[in-house]
Amino acid sequence: xxxxxxxxxxxxxxQSFFDQGLxxxxxxxxxxxxxxxxxxxxxxxxxxxxxxxxxxxLNIEQSLEKNPLDFNKLDNYMHQFKGSSxxxxxxxxxxxCTQFREYCRAGNGEGCMRTFQQLKKEYAILKKKxxxxxxxxxxxxxxxxxxxxxMN
Amino acid sequence: xxxxxxxxxxxxxxxxxxxxxxxxxxxxxPAGLRVLVVDxxxxxxxxxxxxxxACLYAVTKCNRAEIALSLLRENKNGxxxxxxxxxxxxxxxxxxxxHIGLEMDLPVIMxxxxxxxxxxxxxxxxxxxxxxxxxxxxxxxxxxxxHVVRKRKNEWKELDQSGSLEDGDRQQKPSDEVEYSxxxxxxxxxxxxxxxxxxxxxxxRDDTSTLKKPRVVWSVELHQQFVAAVNQxxxxxxxxxxxxxxxxxxxxxxxxxxxxLQKYRLYLRRLSGVSQHHSSLNNSFISAQxxxxxxxxxxxxxxxxxxxxxxxxxxxxxxxxxxxxLGRPTAKSGIPMPLVDQRNLFSFENPKPRFGExxxxxxxxxxxxxxxxxxxxxxxxxxxxxxxxSAQPLGNMNVQVNAHGGHSSSLLMQMGQTQSRxxxxxxxxxxxxxxxxxxxxxxxxxxxxxxxxxGINGIGDNSRGIxxxxxxxxxxxxxxxxxxxxxxxxxxxxxxxxxxxxNITPKGAFQDEINSExxxxxxxGASYDIFNDLHQQKSQNWELHNVGLQFSASQNANxxxxxxxxxxxxxxxxxxxxxxxxxQNRNVSDIGRAVFSGVESTQQGNTQIIGQQLNNFLVDNxxxxxxxxxxxxxxxxxxxxxxxxxxxxxxxxxxxxQQGGIAPAESEFDLDGYSIDNIPV
Numbered sequence: 138x139x140x141x142x143x144x145x146x147x148x149x150x151x152q153s154f155f156d157q158g159l160x161x162x163x164x165x166x167x168x169x170x171x172x173x174x175x176x177x178x179x180x181x182x183x184x185x186x187x188x189x190x191x192x193x194x195l196n197i198e199q200s201l202e203k204n205p206l207d208f209n210k211l212d213n214y215m216h217q218f219k220g221s222s223x224x225x226x227x228x229x230x231x232x233x234c235t236q237f238r239e240y241c242r243a244g245n246g247e248g249c250m251r252t253f254q255q256l257k258k259e260y261a262i263l264k265k266k267x268x269x270x271x272x273x274x275x276x277x278x279x280x281x282x283x284x285x286x287x288m289n
Numbered sequence: 290x291x292x293x294x295x296x297x298x299x300x301x302x303x304x305x306x307x308x309x310x311x312x313x314x315x316x317x318x319p320a321g322l323r324v325l326v327v328d329x330x331x332x333x334x335x336x337x338x339x340x341x342x343a344c345l346y347a348v349t350k351c352n353r354a355e356i357a358l359s360l361l362r363e364n365k366n367g368x369x370x371x372x373x374x375x376x377x378x379x380x381x382x383x384x385x386x387x388h389i390g391l392e393m394d395l396p397v398i399m400x401x402x403x404x405x406x407x408x409x410x411x412x413x414x415x416x417x418x419x420x421x422x423x424x425x426x427x428x429x430x431x432x433x434x435x436h437v438v439r440k441r442k443n444e445w446k447e448l449d450q451s452g453s454l455e456d457g458d459r460q461q462k463p464s465d466e467v468e469y470s471x472x473x474x475x476x477x478x479x480x481x482x483x484x485x486x487x488x489x490x491x492x493x494r495d496d497t498s499t500l501k502k503p504r505v506v507w508s509v510e511l512h513q514q515f516v517a518a519v520n521q522x523x524x525x526x527x528x529x530x531x532x533x534x535x536x537x538x539x540x541x542x543x544x545x546x547x548x549x550l551q552k553y554r555l556y557l558r559r560l561s562g563v564s565q566h567h568s569s570l571n572n573s574f575i576s577a578q579x580x581x582x583x584x585x586x587x588x589x590x591x592x593x594x595x596x597x598x599x600x601x602x603x604x605x606x607x608x609x610x611x612x613x614x615l616g617r618p619t620a621k622s623g624i625p626m627p628l629v630d631q632r633n634l635f636s637f638e639n640p641k642p643r644f645g646e647x648x649x650x651x652x653x654x655x656x657x658x659x660x661x662x663x664x665x666x667x668x669x670x671x672x673x674x675x676x677x678x679s680a681q682p683l684g685n686m687n688v689q690v691n692a693h694g695g696h697s698s699s700l701l702m703q704m705g706q707t708q709s710r711x712x713x714x715x716x717x718x719x720x721x722x723x724x725x726x727x728x729x730x731x732x733x734x735x736x737x738x739x740x741x742x743x744g745i746n747g748i749g750d751n752s753r754g755i756x757x758x759x760x761x762x763x764x765x766x767x768x769x770x771x772x773x774x775x776x777x778x779x780x781x782x783x784x785x786x787x788x789x790x791x792n793i794t795p796k797g798a799f800q801d802e803i804n805s806e807x808x809x810x811x812x813x814g815a816s817y818d819i820f821n822d823l824h825q826q827k828s829q830n831w832e833l834h835n836v837g838l839q840f841s842a843s844q845n846a847n848x849x850x851x852x853x854x855x856x857x858x859x860x861x862x863x864x865x866x867x868x869x870x871x872x873q874n875r876n877v878s879d880i881g882r883a884v885f886s887g888v889e890s891t892q893q894g895n896t897q898i899i900g901q902q903l904n905n906f907l908v909d910n911x912x913x914x915x916x917x918x919x920x921x922x923x924x925x926x927x928x929x930x931x932x933x934x935x936x937x938x939x940x941x942x943x944x945x946x947q948q949g950g951i952a953p954a955e956s957e958f959d960l961d962g963y964s965i966d967n968i969p970v
Contacts (some may be wrong), residue, residue: 225424
């Protein structure tokens with residue numbers, strides 16, 4: 138059935154997240170918190186994350202445009218950003234955060250900027266993938282709604 | 290979810306709490322544990338909340354530390370444990386940790402994505418009961434209840450070790466609680482917690498539950514009476530039954546007194562037990578104590594109470610000091626507990642932060658200390674008393690100082706809330722004390738003096754003074770207890786008029802400066818202890834003071850008395866005003882200044898007084914000092930409430946003492962005890 142197909146598809150998608158290192162164990166923790174009372178908990182959290190962290194990213198972006206760079210401030214922002222990224226299990230994004238902070242501590246502005254670009258990329262990739270994932274999950278979800286053949 | 294508790298809503302987390310003995314089945318524990326989680330990151334906050342709910346806890350989340358603090362303050366018994374992030378924009382997590390420890394004595398868990406050793410260490414030293422690395426897993430949260438239980442058990446244990454507790458009391462207490470619950474451990478825990486809550490509760494007595502004993506509100510007056518009774522009996526011999534008899538308060542049960550006494554002892558012990566160096570343990574301990582006592586006074590708003598308490602102190606302190614000081618030179622060093630307990634009662638939470646070396650500037654600077662002007666804030670006396678007591682332990686004043694510091698802090702805090710001034714005094718006193726010793730040479734005295742002076746001087750002149758709870762050198766303060774207390778109190782007041790946070794804030798600043806906030810408080814605690822000791826020892830302190838002050842205690846025993854009164858304050862002042870660095874000299878000068886300002890308001894600028902000058906000054910001013918103070922020194926119980934007599938009263942009492950041998954100060958002050966001759970140098 139399409140439904141089964143969808144489910145399988147979703148299952149594989151999700152698996153790929155872990156295999157590719159986009160998500161880590163923490164994501165599973167979130168999933169485990171999801172229950173009937175909060176059937177879309179993970180999606181809600183991720184949405185909240187993207188909304189809140191985009192502000193932080195903007196701050197970092199602006200700070201990176203300043204001259205000279207305020208590494209302390211950058212580090213603080215990044216610490217914040219890293220905290221939330223970690224809490225949803227965004228593994229690759231987290232790695233970039235760590236790298237960025239190291240450059241901050243080393244006072245390496247160039248390194249910071251490079252890493253930041255990389256970070257933004259990973260951040261966007263994950264966002265897109267998760268959006269798709271959630272969308273499909275909802276479509277294929279346990280609800281009795283008719284399965285929609287469309288997968289996107 | 291705990292049925293009796295909403296989902297962690299504040300409403301449910303009221304004093305009725307989820308842990309009402311009668312309501313909650315102990316076996317459900319840890320379900321329903323009331324957790325307050327603070328994190329500025331909304332994502333983390335939501336996740337944590339969900340996790341905690343999954344653990345069946347009653348969760349309240351909040352994204353700003355200030356909000357968290359006010360939540361905690363509004364519902365003193367509303368939460369069992371707090372989880373807080375380290376990095377927050379509005380307030381450092383560690384600062385919040387300290388505040389909570391001081392005011393509410395709740396277990397606090399820190400968390401951060403930062404797993405660096407030094408940060409974790411900071412958590413430990415600041416008294417966090419655990420440190421979680423983000424991302425936090427639900428498994429880690431499932432066990433946080435252990436911290437709550439552990440804390441309760443430790444408190445009981447401390448009480449056990451208090452020694453003075455009547456065996457019967459102790460046994461009775463637990464058993465009383467046991468009868469409340471079906472589960473022994475949890476029941477005890479809850480019962481004791483409940484009892485604690487009850488007693489700390491400011492509410493009027495009310496037999497809300499047939500299972501619970503009627504709530505006793507330890508108002509300032511009541512506490513004053515309590516302390517007076519304890520002092521009369523002597524901290525070692527104070528048993529609930531006798532205290533109850535002395536207090537003669539209808540409706541008060543022996544159990545009420547017993548548990549209050551336990552807390553008091555813990556408080557004193559904490560004050561004296563805190564070593565000079567930053568000891569997180571101490572801090573925690575003191576915090577706990579202070580928190581307990583703080584709650585007594587409702588930091589939030591019991592100005593009166595605080596005042597009363599402080600006010601009371603002076604009277605009591607004096608008495609205690611005399612007794613303690615004179616009689617038990619070693620009392621302090623040896624057994625911090627009694628003192629600590631006492632201190633705790635006084636809610637000298639402020640002391641802790643006091644340690645700030647003179648950070649208190651703003652505190653003290655707010656008003657030129659009216660050493661002698663009867664500062665309404667009764668706090669002074671208390672503080673002084675505390676200081677004295679702390680100072681008592683001649684020998685290891687340092688320790689005491691710490692204690693004072695702690696006390697001072699609490700006092701300060703309390704004062705701050707109620708009367709910033711008062712606080713300042715305490716703190717100053719506390720801090721000064723340590724200072725003094727150095728210059729003075731007699732640590733013991735310094736403490737005492739510091740305490741005393743601080744009160745008086747600190748406030749006016751030096752904001753620093755107040756902050757100087759750090760009076761490490763716990764010395765001398767003892768002697769000065771009575772007189773100074775009043776002075777101190779008054780001093781504080783001028784400075785800290787802004788109650789509440791403002792007062793506390795300075796302290797906070799102090800803390801930062803001090804380096805270890807804990808220390809600050811401990812210092813204060815020490816001061817208080819010194820005072821208490823003095824008070825109890827009666828006359829011992831005086832001697833100490835004298836010595837410390839170098840007022841040539843030897844010179845005039847009598848004068849010393851008088852001087853002591855003054856000097857401590859002077860010293861204290863100096864301690865305060867001068868930057869922490871200069872220490873003695875400064876202290877002295879400050880003190881001198883303070884004294885001067887207070888007494889003669891002339892030589893504010895004697896920075897170099899240090900001791901000698903003080904002596905002179907003291908001598909000269911001793912009379913004056915005395916004259917001014919304490920009209921009601923004797924009436925301990927009254928000290929607090931709206932007593933302006935504060936310093937002046939004490940001063941006069943002191944002076945009287947000096948002159949007449951025994952100040953007219955009522956027996957409560959035990960001015961008699963201030964014979965300087967005994968200064969145990």
